[in-house]
Amino acid sequence: MPSMDDTMLSPLLTITLRTLWICGSALILALLVGVPIGIALGSRQFVSRGLLVSSVNAGMGAPPVVVGLIGSILLARSGPLGELELIYTPYAMILTSTAIALPLVIGLTLAAVGSLDAEWDLQVRTLGIGRRWRIWLLVREIRMGLLAAIIAAMGGILSEVGAVRMVGGNIEGETRVLTTAIMMHTSMGEYEEALGQAAVLVGNMLVLAGLLTWIQQSGRSRG
Amino acid sequence: MSTTPNRVALSAHALLCRRGHGADRFELRVDRLDLHAGEVLVILGPNGAGKSTLLRALAGLDRSVDPRAIRGPQGPTTLVFQRPTALSGSVEGNVRAALLGKGVPEAERRDRVHRALDRFDILPLARHDARTLSGGELRRLALARAFVLEPEVLLLDEPFDDLDAAGQRHLSLDLQEAIRETGVAVAMVTHDLRRALLLADRIAVLSHGELAQHGPRDEVLSHPDTPEIAHTVGMTNVSPGRVVRREEDLSWIEIEAGFEVPTTATLDVGVDAWIGIRPEHLKLDVGRGDGRPIGKAVVESLVSDGLASVVTLRVHDRRFTTHLLSGRGLARRLRPGDPVSLAVQPDQVHARLS
Amino acid sequence: MFRIRTVLLVAALWALAIGAPPSADAERSLILATTTSVRDSGLLDALLPRFTETSGIGVRVIAVGTGAALRMGREGNADLLLTHAPSAERALVDEGVVARRTPFMQNFFVIAGPETDPAGIARMGSPAEAIAGIVEKRTCWVSRADDSGTHKREKALFRDAGLAPNLERDGLIRTGSGMGLSLQIAGQRRCYILSDIGTFLAFQERVHLVPLSQPSPSLRNVYSLLQLDESRFARPLHREEAEALEAYLLSPSTLEEIGAFGRDRFGRALFTPLTPADAPMQPKP
Numbered sequence: 001m002p003s004m005d006d007t008m009l010s011p012l013l014t015i016t017l018r019t020l021w022i023c024g025s026a027l028i029l030a031l032l033v034g035v036p037i038g039i040a041l042g043s044r045q046f047v048s049r050g051l052l053v054s055s056v057n058a059g060m061g062a063p064p065v066v067v068g069l070i071g072s073i074l075l076a077r078s079g080p081l082g083e084l085e086l087i088y089t090p091y092a093m094i095l096t097s098t099a100i101a102l103p104l105v106i107g108l109t110l111a112a113v114g115s116l117d118a119e120w121d122l123q124v125r126t127l128g129i130g131r132r133w134r135i136w137l138l139v140r141e142i143r144m145g146l147l148a149a150i151i152a153a154m155g156g157i158l159s160e161v162g163a164v165r166m167v168g169g170n171i172e173g174e175t176r177v178l179t180t181a182i183m184m185h186t187s188m189g190e191y192e193e194a195l196g197q198a199a200v201l202v203g204n205m206l207v208l209a210g211l212l213t214w215i216q217q218s219g220r221s222r223g
Numbered sequence: 224m225s226t227t228p229n230r231v232a233l234s235a236h237a238l239l240c241r242r243g244h245g246a247d248r249f250e251l252r253v254d255r256l257d258l259h260a261g262e263v264l265v266i267l268g269p270n271g272a273g274k275s276t277l278l279r280a281l282a283g284l285d286r287s288v289d290p291r292a293i294r295g296p297q298g299p300t301t302l303v304f305q306r307p308t309a310l311s312g313s314v315e316g317n318v319r320a321a322l323l324g325k326g327v328p329e330a331e332r333r334d335r336v337h338r339a340l341d342r343f344d345i346l347p348l349a350r351h352d353a354r355t356l357s358g359g360e361l362r363r364l365a366l367a368r369a370f371v372l373e374p375e376v377l378l379l380d381e382p383f384d385d386l387d388a389a390g391q392r393h394l395s396l397d398l399q400e401a402i403r404e405t406g407v408a409v410a411m412v413t414h415d416l417r418r419a420l421l422l423a424d425r426i427a428v429l430s431h432g433e434l435a436q437h438g439p440r441d442e443v444l445s446h447p448d449t450p451e452i453a454h455t456v457g458m459t460n461v462s463p464g465r466v467v468r469r470e471e472d473l474s475w476i477e478i479e480a481g482f483e484v485p486t487t488a489t490l491d492v493g494v495d496a497w498i499g500i501r502p503e504h505l506k507l508d509v510g511r512g513d514g515r516p517i518g519k520a521v522v523e524s525l526v527s528d529g530l531a532s533v534v535t536l537r538v539h540d541r542r543f544t545t546h547l548l549s550g551r552g553l554a555r556r557l558r559p560g561d562p563v564s565l566a567v568q569p570d571q572v573h574a575r576l577s
Numbered sequence: 578m579f580r581i582r583t584v585l586l587v588a589a590l591w592a593l594a595i596g597a598p599p600s601a602d603a604e605r606s607l608i609l610a611t612t613t614s615v616r617d618s619g620l621l622d623a624l625l626p627r628f629t630e631t632s633g634i635g636v637r638v639i640a641v642g643t644g645a646a647l648r649m650g651r652e653g654n655a656d657l658l659l660t661h662a663p664s665a666e667r668a669l670v671d672e673g674v675v676a677r678r679t680p681f682m683q684n685f686f687v688i689a690g691p692e693t694d695p696a697g698i699a700r701m702g703s704p705a706e707a708i709a710g711i712v713e714k715r716t717c718w719v720s721r722a723d724d725s726g727t728h729k730r731e732k733a734l735f736r737d738a739g740l741a742p743n744l745e746r747d748g749l750i751r752t753g754s755g756m757g758l759s760l761q762i763a764g765q766r767r768c769y770i771l772s773d774i775g776t777f778l779a780f781q782e783r784v785h786l787v788p789l790s791q792p793s794p795s796l797r798n799v800y801s802l803l804q805l806d807e808s809r810f811a812r813p814l815h816r817e818e819a820e821a822l823e824a825y826l827l828s829p830s831t832l833e834e835i836g837a838f839g840r841d842r843f844g845r846a847l848f849t850p851l852t853p854a855d856a857p858m859q860p861k862p
Binding site: 116117119120122123124125126127128129130132133136137140141 | 279282284299301302304306307308310311320321323324325368369372
Binding site: 186 | 608613616617619622635637638639640652653654755756757758776779780783810812
């Protein structure tokens with residue numbers, strides 16, 4: 001569906017699809033960036049490692065609304081990144097959600113790598129396995145930990161409301177997602193609409209969480 | 224075990240290895256060490272001497288080592304760790320993983336994996352989850368994984384750790400056969416002296432980060448260069464003394480008043496020397512003319528490990544040990560406190576200048 | 578492994594399939610900064626679609642607090658402002674940030690309270706008296722305390738009554754929140770509150786509060802359109818589009834629609850359009 005014609009699809013469906021698109025993109029981006037960083041941090045010892053790991057831990061606890069605030073200041077037209085014209089676009093929302101989820105992904109990946117044998121990499125190297133394949137094997141070894149990271153990040157991204165509202169503006173037809181719409185309808189006193197959207201949101205979360213849990217459990221039994 | 228050296232598979236020259244910082248610094252220096260195809264080099268030494276460090280350096284895993292110091296083989300070198308990790312997946316999958324990214328066609332891959340599993344008797348476990356393996360099975364998996372690579376050099380770090388006697392025996396037989404069949408050059412670190420002696424073609428002794436002595440098995444065992452090396456290779460009966468006379472081509476070394484030990488080594492009278500006698504060469508004189516009598520001792524203790532009894536003897540302030548076969552003759556009759564006469568064959572007495 | 582690969586594949590496909598959302602970047606658009614109460618009234622939802630249809634210009638409505646909306650104007654982060662805080666707006670005109678200020682519709686704030694009206698303000702003539710009465714009788718008062726247009730008016734009313742607006746007193750509840758939430762708190766605690774008429778009507782039944790004040794000049798709530806002075810900003814504003822929107826909002830047919838808005842839902846109009854001649858004399862701050 002390259003272009004969504006709003007009159008053809010019901011508004012609720014449009015908002016839902018947009019929500020899934022924005023949240024999914026943020027999740028994928030957070031994984032693409034965060035997993036390699038987590039692996040790199042978890043595998044090696046180097047001088048500034050302690051500092052970086054502390055930052056990651058701090059980032060995991062950082063309030064999303066703070067990320068939203070910083071994002072809206074940076075991306076505003078008058079801000080340093082104003083030229084990019086990202087403010088009040090879905091891309092700003094994706095970037096902000098990614099920034100919120102990133103420390104979580106890095107932290108959980110790091111923990112997963114840390115749970116491996118200290119000499120895991122050496123042992124695999126001594127089998128003469130090349131770097132690319134070693135990375136593949138590593139990801140395979142930590143896949144359960146990665147799944148936990150995905151589940152956690154997904155939950156956080158889907159429920160984000162304040163930060164994405166700040167950088168997205170909740171513009172109808174463009175940057176309105178389920179969470180910001182729920183807030184808006186609630187502040188207008190339109191509880192029926194809000195509840196309907198809430199049901200869709202929770203429903204989506206349940207389906208996705210269920211799917212991931214199923215993968216997790218079947219992976220576990222397979223060992 | 225061959226007497227003429229085989230082709231050299233790996234040669235280390237001026238190997239220098241640095242690990243740790245500050246108070247934990249450790250340096251390993253090896254001037255020259257060769258590994259020969261089809262031969263087992265056992266690396267002995269006290270804890271902290273640098274044995275595992277040496278293995279890892281030879282495996283090319285140590286970044287502080289100049290790569291030029293190791294003239295390696297054409298084929299693969301691999302190291303089996305003291306605590307091997309199993310990858311998640313099946314036993315077969317683990318062994319297969321060793322062949323990742325090496326361009327081995329599927330049919331050959333299957334064949335090699337099959338053979339490797341069979342070599343170490345774990346074919347029945349092929350589909351099992353590698354994480355459910357016992358310690359011994361895990362070691363076999365690690366070896367199978369190593370052999371599937373068809374390595375030219377195989378480095379083993381304590382391969383018999385945590386195995387019971389039967390397990391060790393079984394594994395050691397399978398390993399020997401594998402070495403014989405493939406002609407791989409092996410260097411092995413083990414603290415189990417007896418197992419080492421059974422497998423070794425050559426021995427290298429490390430001490431304080433240096434290669435103290437290396438050479439063919441029997442030579443190192445019978446002629447250690449220093450008392451410390453003597454202890455490491457199991458020559459427990461070491462004592463300082465002085466050469467008091469020469470007679471019949473033998474040098475007699477007095478280690479205690481009235482206790483003179485003859486040796487075939489040629490030494491000048493009056494010099495300070497030390498002698499070493501392997502426990503199995505220190506005999507209890509029962510009047511059968513089995514060597515020259517050297518003096519009397521008192522039995523202090525007898526400890527049997529099922530196969531051999533280790534008898535500790537006291538000579539004044541010194542202790543000597545000897546081995547007797549358990550459950551036979553003397554071993555059954557001796558009691559602590561019994562006086563015994565000691566005898567040796569002079570060609571089994573090792574002596575060096577102090 | 579197979580399973581993970583499938584999931585990844587599906588995820589990648591889905592990301593591609595949903596594709597880019599319809600973006601207003603390619604077509605013409607402008608950013609209209611307004612307040613949450615305006616947005617919540619639903620007026621813009623009723624008016625703007627026709628504008629976009631006929632002009633082809635997308636309006637990106639950003640609804641924030643009054644303070645934030647005016648700040649967006651000051652920093653050139655919006656193209657047009659629709660606010661209702663006359664003295665703050667005038668300050669912007671004086672500064673030269675706003676090139677043209679056009680009041681175009683109005684309604685009245687309302688002081689609402691519990692049906693029982695413990696302070697008896699229904700009988701009082703002016704809002705200032707009502708507030709004085711509430712404070713004197715120590716009945717509770719809910720304030721948004723968020724520098725919104727409503728809050729600014731509230732402070733002005735307190736000053737009219739000769740009272741310091743921020744004075745700590747028994748019975749003052751400061752919510753720092755939006756109108757709807759503040760109304761709900763007032764309803765829960767049976768307090769008095771100043772509210773804009775639109776949000777009040779939307780929440781009236783739910784919160785069990787009744788309007789107790791009479792329309793009066795000091796309760797007048799005037800909504801203005803603010804055109805920004807382009808020359809002040811490094812980045813260009815969407816000038817033409819902002820002018821087009823203003824023209825549309827001020828057109829007679831739109832003003833007529835404004836005057837009718839709210840009847841279906843509340844039985845009464847929420848806003849009264851102003852023609853230029855109507856622009857009232859503002860009470861001095």
